[in-house]
Amino acid sequence: xxxxxxxxxxxxxxxxxxxxxxxxxxxxxxxxxxxxxxxxxxxxxxxxxxxxxxxxxxxxxxxxxxxxxxxxxxxxxxxxxxxxxxxxxxxxxxxxxxxxxxxxxxxxxxxxxxxxxxxxxxxxxxxxxxxxxxxxxxxxxxxxxxxxxxxxxxxxxxxxxxxxxxxxxxxxxxxxxxxxxxxxxxxxxxxxxxxxxxxxxxxxxxxxxxxxxxxxxxxxxxxxxxxxxxxxxxxxxxxxxxxxxxxxxxxxxxxxxxxxxxxxxxxxxxxxxxxxxxxxxxxxxxxxxxxxxxxxxxxxxxxxxxxxxxxxxxxxxxxxxxxxxxxxxxxxxxxxxxxxxxxxxxxxxxxxxxxxxxxxxxxxxxxxxxxxxxxxxxxxxxxxxxxxxxxxxxxxxxxxxxxxxxxxxxxxxxxxxxxxxxxxxxxxxxxxxxxxxxxxxxxxxxxxxxxxxxxxxxxxxxxxxxxxxxxxxxxxxxxxxxxxxxxxxxxxxxxxxxxxxxxxxxxxxxxxxxxxxxxxxxxxxxxxxxxxxxxxxxxxxxxxxxxxxxxxxxxxxxxxxxxxxxxxxxxxxxxxxxxxxxxxxxxxxxxxxxxxxxxxxxxxxxxxxxxxxxxxxxxxxxxxxxxxxxxxxxxxxxxxxxxxxxxxxxxxxxxxxxxxxxxxxxxxxxxxxxxxxxxxxxxxxxxxxxxxxxxxxxxxxxx
Numbered sequence: 033x034x035x036x037x038x039x040x041x042x043x044x045x046x047x048x049x050x051x052x053x054x055x056x057x058x059x060x061x062x063x064x065x066x067x068x069x070x071x072x073x074x075x076x077x078x079x080x081x082x083x084x085x086x087x088x089x090x091x092x093x094x095x096x097x098x099x100x101x102x103x104x105x106x107x108x109x110x111x112x113x114x115x116x117x118x119x120x121x122x123x124x125x126x127x128x129x130x131x132x133x134x135x136x137x138x139x140x141x142x143x144x145x146x147x148x149x150x151x152x153x154x155x156x157x158x159x160x161x162x163x164x165x166x167x168x169x170x171x172x173x174x175x176x177x178x179x180x181x182x183x184x185x186x187x188x189x190x191x192x193x194x195x196x197x198x199x200x201x202x203x204x205x206x207x208x209x210x211x212x213x214x215x216x217x218x219x220x221x222x223x224x225x226x227x228x229x230x231x232x233x234x235x236x237x238x239x240x241x242x243x244x245x246x247x248x249x250x251x252x253x254x255x256x257x258x259x260x261x262x263x264x265x266x267x268x269x270x271x272x273x274x275x276x277x278x279x280x281x282x283x284x285x286x287x288x289x290x291x292x293x294x295x296x297x298x299x300x301x302x303x304x305x306x307x308x309x310x311x312x313x314x315x316x317x318x319x320x321x322x323x324x325x326x327x328x329x330x331x332x333x334x335x336x337x338x339x340x341x342x343x344x345x346x347x348x349x350x351x352x353x354x355x356x357x358x359x360x361x362x363x364x365x366x367x368x369x370x371x372x373x374x375x376x377x378x379x380x381x382x383x384x385x386x387x388x389x390x391x392x393x394x395x396x397x398x399x400x401x402x403x404x405x406x407x408x409x410x411x412x413x414x415x416x417x418x419x420x421x422x423x424x425x426x427x428x429x430x431x432x433x434x435x436x437x438x439x440x441x442x443x444x445x446x447x448x449x450x451x452x453x454x455x456x457x458x459x460x461x462x463x464x465x466x467x468x469x470x471x472x473x474x475x476x477x478x479x480x481x482x483x484x485x486x487x488x489x490x491x492x493x494x495x496x497x498x499x500x501x502x503x504x505x506x507x508x509x510x511x512x513x514x515x516x517x518x519x520x521x522x523x524x525x526x527x528x529x530x531x532x533x534x535x536x537x538x539x540x541x542x543x544x545x546x547x548x549x550x551x552x553x554x555x556x557x558x559x560x561x562x563x564x565x566x567x568x569x570x571x572x573x574x575x576x577x578x579x580x581x582x583x584x585x586x587x588x589x590x591x592x593x594x595x596x597x598x599x600x601x602x603x604x605x606x607x608x609x610x611x612x613x614x615x616x617x618x619x620x621x622x623x624x625x626x627x628x629x630x631x632x633x634x635x636x637x638x639x640x641x642x643x644x645x646x647x648x649x650x651x652x653x654x655x656x657x658x659x660x661x662x663x664x665x666x667x668x669x670x671x672x673x674x675x676x677x678x679x680x681x682x683x684x685x686x687x688x689x690x691x692x693x694x695x696x697x698x699x700x701x702x703x704x705x706x707x708x709x710x711x712x713x714x715x716x717x718x719x720x721x722x723x724x725x726x727x728x729x730x731x732x733x734x735x
Contacts, residue, residue, distance in 0.1 A: 070096045071170030072105045072131075072163050078195075080178040080218055080254040083120065083154075084146050089139035090158065090177065092129055099166030103131040107140045110157035115179055120147050120154050144179060153191075153215040154179040178254065180217045190216040191655075192224045192249065193279065193288025200296045203238075203273075207259040208295050210277060212247055214254045215288060222284035223248045226258050231274030233297055238263055238273050244281070260295060273297045280640060281652050286703075289655055304328045305337045305393055306400025308367070312407045313451065313482075315434060316377045321352075321407050323388055324369045327361050328400065335361040335397040337390050339370055344385030346409055351375055351384050380413040382436060383451045410434050410451050424465030425473065432457045435482060443473070444496055449480035454504050456482070460489040472511050483521065490532075494519075504546055505529055513540045521545065525564040525593040535579070547592060558612070559585040565592040565600045565620065573607035581607030583627070591619030599623045610674075619654060622678070626663040630674045635662075637678035639703070648734065653679045653703030662686075667713065671731075679703040688713040691729025699732040706735045 075091040094103060106127050109117075117123045122143040131138045142156070156177040160169045192214050201208035214222060225244040228235070235241035240261035247258050260275065275295040279287060305327050314321040327335060340356035341348070348354040353373040361368060372386070386407040393399050415436060417429040421443045431437045435452035439445060449458070462473050475489060476496030483503030490509040494517040499508070504523035507530045513519070516539030523529065523546030530550045531542070538557040542548075549567045554574040566589060573581025583606045592598045600620025606627035613633040622637050634647065638654035641647040659678035663685045664670045670688035673696070681702045689711050700709060709718035716728045726733045 070094075070099060070167055072103070072160060072167050073170040073172040074158070074160065074175040075172075077172050077175050078178070078213065078255055079175060080180060081144060082180045082217070083144050085144055088142050088144060088177065090142060090175070092131075092138050092140060092160075094131055094136040094167070095170060098131075098134070098136055099164075101133055102164075103167055104162075104164045105129050105160050105167065105169070106162045108159050108161050110159040110174060113155045113157040113176070115154040115156040115177075118145070120145055120179055121156060142177065147181070152181060153217075154181075178213075178215055180215070190214055190219075190222060190285035191288035192222060192282050192285050193290040194277065194293040195255070195290075197290055197293045198296065199277070199293060200298055201260075201262055202298050203262060203264065205262050207261050208239075208297070210258050210260060210293070210295065212249075212256050212258065212279070214249050214256075214285060216285070218249075218252050218254045220284055221248065221250050222282065224279050224283070224285070224287070225281040227278045227280065228260060228295075229276040229278065231276050231294065233273035233275045236263070238297060239275055239295075249285075262297060272299050281642070287652055287654060291654065299329050303330050303333065303335050303361075303397045304400045305335060305361070305390065305397060306402040307388070307390065307405040310402055310405050312405060313410050313453065314374065314407065315410045315412050315455075316374055317412045318374065319376070320371050320373050321386070321409070322369050322371045323405065323407060324367055325359055325390065326367045327365065327397075331361070331366050332363055333396070334363060334394070336394040337397070337399070338392040340389050340391070341372055341407075342387045342389065344387045344406060345382075346384035346386050351377075351409060352386055374409055377409075377411060377413065380415055381411055383411050384409045408451055410453070411436055421462075421473065426463040426465070427473065428459075428461050428463075430457075430459045430461075433485075435480070441476065444476035445474070445478075445492070446476045446496075447478045449478065449482070449484070452480045452482040452484050452501075454483050454485055454506065456484045457486045458484055458488070459486070460492060462491050475510075483523070498541075505544065508532070510534075513537060516540060518543070528567075529563075534574070538584075547598070554581060555579045555608075556583050556585050561585050561587045564590050565598060566604075567599070567602040569601065569604045571606045571608065580609070580628075582609045582611055584612050585615075586613065587615045589615075589617050589620070591617075601625075617657075619657070621657055622659045624661045624663070625659070626665070628664070628666045629670050629672070630664050631669075631672040632674065634675045635659075635677070636675070639677040639679075639701070641677075647675045647677065648697050648699075648701055648732070651677070653677075655679055655704070658682065664688075671711075673698050675699070675701070677701040677703075681706045681709075683707055684709040684718075686711045689716070689728065689731050691731050693730035695730060697730055697732050699727075699734070702735040704735075706733065709733055 072094055075093050079090060081088040107129060115121055129138050129140045158175045160173045163169055195211040195213045199208060199210055224247050226247050227244055228242045233239055247256050249256050277293040277295055279291040308324040308326045312323055336358055338358050341354040346352050355372040359368040388405050388407060390399060390403045415431045417439055419427055419442050421427055433455040435456050436450045438448045473492045474495045475492045477498055479500045481502050483501050485506040488509045493512040493514055494510050495515045498518035501521040504527050505521035510533045512535045513533055514537045518541040520543045525547055527546040528549035529544055529546045533553045536553045536556045536559050541560045544563045547565045548563050552570040554572055556571050571581045571583045573579055589600050591600050600617050602623045604625045609629035609631055610627045610633045611631045615635045617637040637659045638657035639651055641651035643649055656679055658680040660682040665687050667687050669690055671686045672690045673693050675698055718726055718733045
């Protein structure tokens with residue numbers, strides 16, 4: 033940061049004032065107070081003190097025209113604080129603060145107790161009430177006192193985090209100010225990296241992105257701010273948009289639990305009415321189509337808009353019954369809908385379309401850019417394609433429940449699906465010709481503009497471009513995935529996908545928006561797997577074909593998302609070796625991990641090393657994530673040059689460890705604790721109460 037910048041100068045001023053206020057037993061976090069008329073405020077919304085300070089004086093201030101005579105206000109304890117009376121502080125015997133005539137400053141004393149059993153920072157929430165005649169409470173009528181445990185006053189126990197999980201700014205604002213806070217003390221200089229990411233807001237359109245901006249807390253500072261630049265909307269169309277905020281890579285302090293937050297950019301534009309989507313789909317057997325219309329921007333008044341249907345490829349009176357009318361939005365309404373009737377298809381047909389249009393908005397209301405849309409009437413009839421391939425095998429393709437299909441080549445099969453969805457069921461079967469050599473049939477690619485509930489092609493190898501679905505994939509059954517084929521699908525983190533195959537070979541990629549409930553194969557090679565979470569990951573081996581069941585994949589799991597108690601990785605069981613693999617659990621807990629061997633591999637749970645080439649040198653943990661158990665079962669050369677890191681580690685059993693690694697450290701690293709760890713060969717048992725670094729040659733256990 034430029035030392036001549038306004039932010040740096042402001043930080044230096046705050047630091048100076050903090051040092052002055054330490055003389056009265058507290059840390060002042062400087063905040064601007066509006067010079068309103070005759071108000072009483074805390075001098076700041078945040079204060080910090082150690083539990084060994086004895087007494088802390090909380091400064092109050094009068095603003096504006098000060099009423100004559102003596103002025104008073106009461107300080108009371110608000111809700112949600114963690115500090116306990118008679119444990120962390122003495123109850124208030126007199127909660128009245130008196131401002132002497134002509135004075136605009138006063139202090140409220142709080143006696144702190146040296147609670148030696150406390151190892152964490154406690155909070156005391158304060159509020160101003162009952163100002164004397166002529167005064168009102170101002171914009172800083174509440175405050176928080178952070179009471180730092182003396183055992184947490186060193187930088188090693190300090191934490192940095194967002195002050196709140198939610199922030200907001202108007203789309204008309206130039207910037208959104210994001211406040212960060214340091215707890216557990218204020219000694220020394222600490223830093224953290226701040227980044228933004230797209231929610232519904234888009235970088236470069238709604239806001240200016242920030243990647244790993246270094247935010248520094250100088251000695252004595254317990255709060256710091258960072259700006260997110262807002263890009264003004266070029267037109268009136270604007271709804272509330274969200275930006276994801278993340279803290280990583282703290283130095284000199286740990287990351288607190290509030291290391292993720294959301295910034296909402298609030299809409300301030302005139303009301304705008306448009307369709308909620310440019311495309312709608314409805315199955316023809318449903319009988320009617322419902323089209324939603326939304327109102328964005330200011331929804332405080334009344335608005336209306338006209339709507340009408342017209343022919344696309346569907347014909348009014350034959351495929352559907354047209355309609356028109358007016359939608360009225362009352363104050364507070366943000367969505368309305370209209371419907372029209374569908375005539376059921378008598379035979380298998382291509383999907384058909386109906387156009388819908390909005391017009392004539394009421395005065396003061398604008399039409400949005402999405403004032404037209406297309407409703408697709410989805411065919412529900414079963415479709416079958418049959419052909420005989422060059423080997424004389426009879427191949428049957430069946431698509432049920434939604435959509436149509438077209439085979440553009442037969443061997444390897446190239447299949448294009450249209451308008452499928454989460455109900456669609458695709459099966460591909462082959463009846464071998466008499467005298468056939470029994471070779472597995474091949475699929476080049478399957479693509480769809482929608483999703484599929486099931487793709488069952490268990491007798492076929494995927495050998496070409498792969499499977500690419502825009503939406504959710506429920507179940508996928510294949511023989512082998514070869515030649516670097518890719519399986520890509522959309523979906524949401526609360527949806528489940530099951531994938532089963534014989535061999536998933538080198539170069540393959542699995543990239544899904546949904547959770548994998550189960551992924552099983554006899555062997556998984558150098559494969560890339562990117563999904564939110566996995567329930568069961570199993571590599572079982574194949575003795576008949578002499579496949580040990582090795583796993584060599586690069587796995588990146590982002591976490592199951594908020595509001596779920598699911599493991600990010602539930603059960604991970606490999607009959608052979610985990611070799612040359614990186615399993616990165618960005619967020620969430622892990623159940624059990626088991627394999628015969630773990631060689632040249634990494635398993636990281638909520639851990640980001642500063643230097644990937646030297647994972648144990650330094651890094652940052654997300655707090656309180658747990659790896660329940662690890663069992664590496666080979667009696668010789670079982671655990672070799674591998675790394676396991678997690679905040680909390682349960683039980684680890686390694687039957688054998690190769691301890692000579694050429695002087696390069698490897699092993700197990702815990703950010704908070706390890707329950708137990710044993711090695712059979714050579715004998716080793718971790719002592720939870722022992723040294724922070726316990727070793728067996730180059731094998732180290734660090735906690």
